[in-house]
Amino acid sequence: RESSAQAVVSTQSTGVPKFVVEEKEKEEERSTKPLRVGESDFQTQLLQYEDARALLKYMKDMATPTIDLELQSLSPMDGGSHDLVMRFLEFLITAHTLKTSFDLAQAYTNVFLKYNRRYLMEEGSLREKLSTLRDLHKDQWTKLQRKCQEVVCVTNFLKNVAL
Numbered sequence: 001r002e003s004s005a006q007a008v009v010s011t012q013s014t015g016v017p018k019f020v021v022e023e024k025e026k027e028e029e030r031s032t033k034p035l036r037v038g039e040s041d042f043q044t045q046l047l048q049y050e051d052a053r054a055l056l057k058y059m060k061d062m063a064t065p066t067i068d069l070e071l072q073s074l075s076p077m078d079g080g081s082h083d084l085v086m087r088f089l090e091f092l093i094t095a096h097t098l099k100t101s102f103d104l105a106q107a108y109t110n111v112f113l114k115y116n117r118r119y120l121m122e123e124g125s126l127r128e129k130l131s132t133l134r135d136l137h138k139d140q141w142t143k144l145q146r147k148c149q150e151v152v153c154v155t156n157f158l159k160n161v162a163l
Helices: 002-009 021-030 041-046 052-060 062-073 082-098 102-122 124-162
Strands: none
Touching: 041 052, 041 062, 041 082, 052 082, 052 124, 062 102, 062 124, 082 102, 102 124
């Protein structure tokens, strides 16, 4: 057993303990590739989408960590491009306008802003799209709040009528 352990972790017989790295391990380290090279499938879909519903469905089928990674890598600071950021903002505006998956659009907006806020603040050309997104978001929350108040009023009314 000792001989097999020595083969895995061998040391040099010098005054300072050092591990001897096999040549094969050095070659493996040199041959490692970066995690992402070029555009991902999501980025390709984003740049080519014409139907926001199809892209929304595509994103629904993605795993949560994948969405997180993809949204994190949209800005040029993180390996993306200005076009990717602009296209995703356009997608978010369209997704909020569709009013079909409010919760998903809201979640994607939050994650996108979390990772790309620094780039969005620095890039003046995106301010108009951000203003549009903000206004849509504000209108949707106002409508949702109004509907919740209506439900509370109707519930209180029915409760009082029943008594």
